[in-house]
Amino acid sequence: MRWRRVAAALLATVLVGAAIVAAITVLTRPNGEPTDTVPPTPVGDPVTYVAIGGAETLGANAEHPIAEAWPQVVFRTALPPQTVFVSLARSGATAAQAGSDQLPLALRLDPDVVTVWLNLDDLAAGVTADDYETALSALVRSLRQGGVARVLVANVPPIDLLPGYPPGLAAAVSLPESIDAYNAAIDRVVRAEGAELVDLHAAGLQAAADGVAADQVAEDGLHPNAKGHAAIAEVFAQVIAAAPVP
Amino acid sequence: MSWRDVIVLAGRSIRRRAGRAVLTVVGIALAAALLSALLTIAGTARTRVLDQLANGGPLAAIQVAAAAPDPTQVDTDDAKPGPPRDLDEAAVQEIAALDAVRTVVPIRVARVVVVPPDPLTLADGRTVAFTGSAQRDQIPGARFESIVGVDLDRIGDIPVTLLAGRLPVAGSPVEVAVTPTWLARFGLGRTDADAMVGTELVVGAPRSFGRTIRARWTRLQVVGVVAQEAGSGALFGDDAIVSAARAWTEAGVDDDRIDIPTSPYSGAVVVAAGLDNVPRVRRDIQDIGYSTRAPENLIATVQRYLHVVEIVLSGIGVIALVIAALGVSNAMLAAVRERRREIGVLKAIGARDRDVLRVFLAEAAFLGLVGGLLGTILGLGVAGVVGAVVNGYLRSQGLVGVRPVLPLALAASTVIGAGVLSLVAGGLPAWRAAHLPAREAVDA
Numbered sequence: 001m002r003w004r005r006v007a008a009a010l011l012a013t014v015l016v017g018a019a020i021v022a023a024i025t026v027l028t029r030p031n032g033e034p035t036d037t038v039p040p041t042p043v044g045d046p047v048t049y050v051a052i053g054g055a056e057t058l059g060a061n062a063e064h065p066i067a068e069a070w071p072q073v074v075f076r077t078a079l080p081p082q083t084v085f086v087s088l089a090r091s092g093a094t095a096a097q098a099g100s101d102q103l104p105l106a107l108r109l110d111p112d113v114v115t116v117w118l119n120l121d122d123l124a125a126g127v128t129a130d131d132y133e134t135a136l137s138a139l140v141r142s143l144r145q146g147g148v149a150r151v152l153v154a155n156v157p158p159i160d161l162l163p164g165y166p167p168g169l170a171a172a173v174s175l176p177e178s179i180d181a182y183n184a185a186i187d188r189v190v191r192a193e194g195a196e197l198v199d200l201h202a203a204g205l206q207a208a209a210d211g212v213a214a215d216q217v218a219e220d221g222l223h224p225n226a227k228g229h230a231a232i233a234e235v236f237a238q239v240i241a242a243a244p245v246p
Numbered sequence: 247m248s249w250r251d252v253i254v255l256a257g258r259s260i261r262r263r264a265g266r267a268v269l270t271v272v273g274i275a276l277a278a279a280l281l282s283a284l285l286t287i288a289g290t291a292r293t294r295v296l297d298q299l300a301n302g303g304p305l306a307a308i309q310v311a312a313a314a315p316d317p318t319q320v321d322t323d324d325a326k327p328g329p330p331r332d333l334d335e336a337a338v339q340e341i342a343a344l345d346a347v348r349t350v351v352p353i354r355v356a357r358v359v360v361v362p363p364d365p366l367t368l369a370d371g372r373t374v375a376f377t378g379s380a381q382r383d384q385i386p387g388a389r390f391e392s393i394v395g396v397d398l399d400r401i402g403d404i405p406v407t408l409l410a411g412r413l414p415v416a417g418s419p420v421e422v423a424v425t426p427t428w429l430a431r432f433g434l435g436r437t438d439a440d441a442m443v444g445t446e447l448v449v450g451a452p453r454s455f456g457r458t459i460r461a462r463w464t465r466l467q468v469v470g471v472v473a474q475e476a477g478s479g480a481l482f483g484d485d486a487i488v489s490a491a492r493a494w495t496e497a498g499v500d501d502d503r504i505d506i507p508t509s510p511y512s513g514a515v516v517v518a519a520g521l522d523n524v525p526r527v528r529r530d531i532q533d534i535g536y537s538t539r540a541p542e543n544l545i546a547t548v549q550r551y552l553h554v555v556e557i558v559l560s561g562i563g564v565i566a567l568v569i570a571a572l573g574v575s576n577a578m579l580a581a582v583r584e585r586r587r588e589i590g591v592l593k594a595i596g597a598r599d600r601d602v603l604r605v606f607l608a609e610a611a612f613l614g615l616v617g618g619l620l621g622t623i624l625g626l627g628v629a630g631v632v633g634a635v636v637n638g639y640l641r642s643q644g645l646v647g648v649r650p651v652l653p654l655a656l657a658a659s660t661v662i663g664a665g666v667l668s669l670v671a672g673g674l675p676a677w678r679a680a681h682l683p684a685r686e687a688v689d690a
Binding site for chain 2: 046
């Protein structure tokens with residue numbers, strides 16, 4: 001019996017000692033060892049997003065285009081973390097010019113998602129709706145035939161309502177009629193080529209009705225400011241979210 | 247007399263004189279505690295100092311630059327590189343084939359545009375503005391930075407010290423660590439390292455198309471803050487990220503506005519097979535034609551001094567143990583005097599001299615082992631408390647803390663050593679008891 005008591009006492013001493021050492025080990029953990037760490041970011045298949053467009057896609061007139069341009073906002077907020085983004089936009093690009101300048105590189109990048117906003121520079125250059133439709137159709141068809149799963153095409157926002165277009169000026173150049181003709185063409189191209197429409201026109205009208213349109217325009221009264229780019233990005237994001245990103 | 251009888255008699259003696267036994271054990275325990283605490287602290291300090299010298303990587307690591315060696319700098323630890331020289335796969339293989347080279351880890355660096363959130367909302371809710379440098383306005387809202395890429399599967403061979411958070415997952419295209427250089431862009435110091443973890447950066451590799459520069463943008467989540475010596479850069483991530491960025495940039499046309507690297511690798515970390523081989527490997531690499539850096543002289547000097555410190559501390563601990571052993575000897579001598587009659591009775595009933603010797607030696611050994619065990623545990627505890635205090639100070643300075651090294655070999659040696667020392671100390675009293683004439687003992 002005594003042997004058992006002695007053995008039990010020794011065992012208890014060793015166990016208490018081991019517990020003390022273990023506690024000290026835990027309590028003296030040095031800093032730099034992860035306690036609250038960022039969990040590993042789940043990464044799916046790589047996604048490539050390409051933006052084709054003109055000055056608005058470049059974020060011209062934004063204070064910090066690299067951070068504020070709507071494609072950058074779309075890239076940061078509406079697409080998976082593993083997305084790679086390249087903007088091929090060029091200031092002043094019409095649909096026909098984009099077809100020769102931006103389309104070849106876009107196809108070489110093998111994108112999964114492409115946004116196309118090409119109409120304002122065509123309008124400014126006086127391109128007819130028919131010629132515009134032909135150029136846009138060729139571009140979108142090439143993208144779809146090149147394997148791009150999702151092609152988002154933006155229509156013409158209601159720029160005739162912008163402060164930079166006094167009502168008289170807009171009417172004098174038949175701007176509303178041109179916008180309608182362009183948007184009808186865009187509708188036809190989207191339906192024919194299996195693309196997806198980004199209805200900036202409706203969104204712009206809504207913003208005007210809500211009384212927030214003026215807040216989204218830069219001082220020149222024509223181009224979007226940071227808020228405007230964010231609003232544009234939101235419209236694109238809603239279309240992206242409506243279907244799975246490949 | 248069987249060993250069981252020996253142990254029973256020794257145990258009875260200890261119980262009858264419990265107070266003296268406890269005091270003896272306490273003396274041995276304190277000495278053992280001192281020895282184990284000093285050696286644990288010395289071992290931890292050694293590890294920490296050498297780790298600091300190696301910048302978190304292996305001690306035998308040599309950094310190779312994509313540059314020719316400067317003939318005036320070949321023997322210095324921090325040699326300045328000579329003119330640039332491309333470091334390609336063939337050169338890496340040639341270095342890897344050298345004698346005494348354990349492994350070679352190539353490093354790539356890419357020049358990228360980083361768009362920081364400005365102001366930046368940190369994980370703890372504070373907002374800080376991007377202060378950057380005058381270069382910021384070259385690209386409004388962004389700045390050029392270098393990102394260092396290594397194969398993170400081989401992170402153990404890279405001089406990297408984790409300051410906060412964790413390292414990026416090997417192969418991850420979306421995770422990155424930042425360095426104190428990045429913290430400084432926001433006016434933050436190392437003590438704010440934790441706050442940067444969890445933020446997101448948008449990073450673009452530039453490519454020239456002639457008049458136009460287009461970037462290939464990716465989103466990178468900051469998962470940690472590191473101090474690293476692998477390459478010069480504010481960002482640190484897997485080679486996959488850097489390789490993709492460089493491939494995009496290098497596919498463009500020559501353009502003065504962009505740094506297009508010519509060398510396939512920006513550098514390499516070479517790990518020699520042992521610290522002793524570092525000088526030879528460095529010479530061989532320099533003969534191949536590349537500049538190297540390694541803190542070999544500094545490490546050797548520091549190791550010598552640390553060894554001296556360990557010897558001194560060990561000496562102090564051993565002296566304490568010897569003093570405790572003298573206490574054992576004194577207690578045993580007193581026990582022999584008090585138990586003369588008992589010894590006489592034992593001998594009268596047939597116990598031999600060696601049986602009496604064993605009883606007293608067993609008692610001494612038991613006191614020594616128990617004292618050694620308790621002292622070792624106490625000593626490790628003291629080392630842990632000292633480590634906690636030191637960690638508190640290091641953390642307040644934004645530095646990596648220490649972890650007390652718990653060497654099992656040391657612990658076992660201290661316990662066994664205390665037992666053996668007590669055995670030796672109890673030897674003389676035990677011998678005297680064993681050779682006490684029976685008649686004289688009974689008449690005492």
